[in-house]
Amino acid sequence: MPADGSHRIAALAAVTMCSRNIKISVVLFLVLIPIFAALPHNHNLSKRSNFFDLECKGIFNKTMFFRLDRICEDCYQLFRETSIHRLCKANCFVHETFGDCLKVLLIDDEEISQLQHYLKVINGSPYPQECFGSPFFNACIEALQLHEEMDKYNEWRDTLGRK
Incomplete structure (x- = not known):
């Protein structure tokens, strides 16, 4: 019989401990939520x-x-x-x-x-000639011998310029 009583005491202790853990968890949750809400947030992602x-x-x-x-x-x-x-x-x-x-x-x-x-x-610069139409860019086209690509380049430049 004493062994059976000890099981009941152990079970009661387990239930009491479990309910105490739940109470502590709820209290911590209720205390920590306002603290986290009050902290400054980094809004870089939202911006x-x-x-x-x-x-x-x-x-x-x-x-x-x-x-x-x-x-x-x-x-x-x-x-x-x-x-x-x-x-x-x-x-x-x-x-x-x-x-x-x-x-x-x-x-x-x-x-x-x-x-x-x-x-x-x-x-984005509304004036693509500031970059792509510059003398430096044209010199690069010459140096890299991309003359046959100029039509495609002009088409891209027009597309980029329109946004």
């Missing part, structure tokens, strides 16, 4: 996906993209109008609303010039 969502066809440069994005954020904060925020970013910051935001935010000419460079980088 990068935003880069592609805006149909940007150039190079993702975090600093440049965040600066352009900040212009739209500041404009939104000024007017609190979601359509302004959306239109400012439309077509990868090329919509006229972006220019309007620059004016309203009183961005100086020097910074506007820098922002125009940023736009070229993240949108």
Whole structure:
């Protein structure tokens, strides 16, 4: 009989221990969730996906993209109008609303010039001749004797220039 009683005690101890573990797990879960939610998050992935969502066809440069994005954020904060925020970013910051935001935010000419460079980088240069039509590029075509490839090259250049 004592052996049978010890099994009951052991079973009761196991149930008590199991329920204590569950209670501890629930408490830890409830305590840790708000802590993790309060930690700062690195939104690089979401910002990068935003880069592609805006149909940007150039190079993702975090600093440049965040600066352009900040212009739209500041404009939104000024007017609190979601359509302004959306239109400012439309077509990868090329919509006229972006220019309007620059004016309203009183961005100086020097910074506007820098922002125009940023736009070229993240949108891909709208002027492919800056790269492919340069004298250096043409000299490379000559040196590599790729004259017969020029028609194909011109077709590619036209396609790239159209976006």
